[in-house]
Amino acid sequence: MPDPVTLPVRIIFLDVDGTLTDGVIGFDGVGDSRHFWIRDGLALEWARDLGVLPVVISGRSSRAVEARMSDLSLEHYLGVKDKVAVAERVLQREGARWEECVMVGDDLPDVAMMRRVGWPIAVADAQPEVRRFAKTVLQHAGGRGAARETVELVLGHNGAWEQVLKRYDAL
Amino acid sequence: MPDPVTLPVRIIFLDVDGTLTDGVIGFDGVGDSRHFWIRDGLALEWARDLGVLPVVISGRSSRAVEARMSDLSLEHYLGVKDKVAVAERVLQREGARWEECVMVGDDLPDVAMMRRVGWPIAVADAQPEVRRFAKTVLQHAGGRGAARETVELVLGHNGAWEQVLKRYDAL
Amino acid sequence: MPDPVTLPVRIIFLDVDGTLTDGVIGFDGVGDSRHFWIRDGLALEWARDLGVLPVVISGRSSRAVEARMSDLSLEHYLGVKDKVAVAERVLQREGARWEECVMVGDDLPDVAMMRRVGWPIAVADAQPEVRRFAKTVLQHAGGRGAARETVELVLGHNGAWEQVLKRYDAL
Amino acid sequence: MPDPVTLPVRIIFLDVDGTLTDGVIGFDGVGDSRHFWIRDGLALEWARDLGVLPVVISGRSSRAVEARMSDLSLEHYLGVKDKVAVAERVLQREGARWEECVMVGDDLPDVAMMRRVGWPIAVADAQPEVRRFAKTVLQHAGGRGAARETVELVLGHNGAWEQVLKRYDAL
Numbered sequence: 021m022p023d024p025v026t027l028p029v030r031i032i033f034l035d036v037d038g039t040l041t042d043g044v045i046g047f048d049g050v051g052d053s054r055h056f057w058i059r060d061g062l063a064l065e066w067a068r069d070l071g072v073l074p075v076v077i078s079g080r081s082s083r084a085v086e087a088r089m090s091d092l093s094l095e096h097y098l099g100v101k102d103k104v105a106v107a108e109r110v111l112q113r114e115g116a117r118w119e120e121c122v123m124v125g126d127d128l129p130d131v132a133m134m135r136r137v138g139w140p141i142a143v144a145d146a147q148p149e150v151r152r153f154a155k156t157v158l159q160h161a162g163g164r165g166a167a168r169e170t171v172e173l174v175l176g177h178n179g180a181w182e183q184v185l186k187r188y189d190a191l
Numbered sequence: 192m193p194d195p196v197t198l199p200v201r202i203i204f205l206d207v208d209g210t211l212t213d214g215v216i217g218f219d220g221v222g223d224s225r226h227f228w229i230r231d232g233l234a235l236e237w238a239r240d241l242g243v244l245p246v247v248i249s250g251r252s253s254r255a256v257e258a259r260m261s262d263l264s265l266e267h268y269l270g271v272k273d274k275v276a277v278a279e280r281v282l283q284r285e286g287a288r289w290e291e292c293v294m295v296g297d298d299l300p301d302v303a304m305m306r307r308v309g310w311p312i313a314v315a316d317a318q319p320e321v322r323r324f325a326k327t328v329l330q331h332a333g334g335r336g337a338a339r340e341t342v343e344l345v346l347g348h349n350g351a352w353e354q355v356l357k358r359y360d361a362l
Numbered sequence: 363m364p365d366p367v368t369l370p371v372r373i374i375f376l377d378v379d380g381t382l383t384d385g386v387i388g389f390d391g392v393g394d395s396r397h398f399w400i401r402d403g404l405a406l407e408w409a410r411d412l413g414v415l416p417v418v419i420s421g422r423s424s425r426a427v428e429a430r431m432s433d434l435s436l437e438h439y440l441g442v443k444d445k446v447a448v449a450e451r452v453l454q455r456e457g458a459r460w461e462e463c464v465m466v467g468d469d470l471p472d473v474a475m476m477r478r479v480g481w482p483i484a485v486a487d488a489q490p491e492v493r494r495f496a497k498t499v500l501q502h503a504g505g506r507g508a509a510r511e512t513v514e515l516v517l518g519h520n521g522a523w524e525q526v527l528k529r530y531d532a533l
Numbered sequence: 534m535p536d537p538v539t540l541p542v543r544i545i546f547l548d549v550d551g552t553l554t555d556g557v558i559g560f561d562g563v564g565d566s567r568h569f570w571i572r573d574g575l576a577l578e579w580a581r582d583l584g585v586l587p588v589v590i591s592g593r594s595s596r597a598v599e600a601r602m603s604d605l606s607l608e609h610y611l612g613v614k615d616k617v618a619v620a621e622r623v624l625q626r627e628g629a630r631w632e633e634c635v636m637v638g639d640d641l642p643d644v645a646m647m648r649r650v651g652w653p654i655a656v657a658d659a660q661p662e663v664r665r666f667a668k669t670v671l672q673h674a675g676g677r678g679a680a681r682e683t684v685e686l687v688l689g690h691n692g693a694w695e696q697v698l699k700r701y702d703a704l
Binding site: 208209212214215216217218219220221222223224297298299300302303306318320321324 | 384388390392393394395396397398399400401403404425426427428429430433505526527529530531532
């Protein structure tokens, strides 16, 4: 199956809960916690190094997500009511078009973004009503490799994946 | 299979541990923690917006559960010895009847409630001795979408599910 | 298959890590955490109410385990070098014999106890080299219902399980 | 299948995230947390007692990993840019050769080490592009018994496994 876009991908928009996390939200007496996937973080660094900008947009605010975003130095917008408006400002700044973007999501609040980007992607365990807006349904679930798989697909599409393997002497 | 009730559902009673959580209770040196499901919380907000009141009743007290309840602004009763008595006060205040209620549970302390409501529901991984009191056994486990699936069933039954899809431009 | 003991069970000895927990030991910058199973705790309370004493013995010390033990008011011994010596003191105090005891375990440090009790039990995901010392291999894994299943087996053996169902109006 | 090395194994090099942990990195408002496997820690103690040195090398720094390393008194190097350089200093100090070493890993940053040791091992859920550099692919996933299985394989290879069983009266 050919990739669903022809232009190189310039931006990967990512949801947080259920996409960069496994959908679990932990609570103790102090506040919230989240589960991220170590290999996702590594892959997002490769993407940035190789000219693809990851941008994280979430409808919720969370000190746990803030901590992970800082850990990865990712551009992120939390507590966002209108994801599309935020994304449009990023597009304008980058001089990019929707067709050059990926959006990875898992649930209904991601649909508006998925309908606009050139390459909408749903995590393996996305809600059924969301999966039908995706051009690619991943083999990995949210927080269990979905972002890693997305980066591999995108860098493969852009012709940059071999550079990752070369960096690790793994060609 | 037709829905097991004919009246619209007005109240969803929910157990916490094993229903809104995955049944795991975490402990560190300070206190307890719980795992909730992000998509459950979203769905409970839809329910409330569309005229179905979620009410959480738990036999245990927990600072972690308190934190999640505040996060979702859910009506909740923790450390409850007699769940039925609490529910009856809610029914009286709302002018509702047991036949208009759902109860979602996973274990023996939920049976008394399940025997009274019009639509008793067991999570996918409920104890076998509890499942037989349910009119619906969910496909999703506790803390892994049980509440989300319940809300979808209930809003579908009430004829309100399309309004959710419309809100997200996902019809 | 008949139960492997004829006398009623008076004491259930339980390991902690991998038996009452799922075998995961969490760490943050402050210390350790553990995952317990809510339905296990409930069942251990039934056992005690119905004349079967649960006694927890662990080779490790842990503030997280201490917290759960207090939460359940369970008799417990942590950081124990010689589990058999501790158990023998319990037997003497209770005037009980090894044949009247269950031991539930998952790994090699539990074998010495399993070889002594009348009814040695291995959790579903016990190490293979431990499973062969068990008279019963559970269907539930450690920290995922192993203790609950044990209590159901023991109370069934003792003829007391119906009293649990009666208590919850679930007969 | 014969073991891929003929000399006894003297050193087991281990990655942390995805190897000693399940690949999840937890975050709350304060910092990170990790999930380890209780039976892995026990096995690494056996290895050390029986003349095989475990050495942990990670590309990331983490207070959670520090805490687990102290808990097990393991030789460890965190935040390492060049894993091979660190390993070579260990080899020199121990008077050991690469052929006498195991490396257990899960992702691309482990490949350079895997290409040098005599016995490269990949965890069951290693990335496909890493698995092909392994002489053994484990049956257990990272943080779910991978280190335990490695120690059993290595002590079996070295002819020391029976001493473990003897210690627990489990022969």
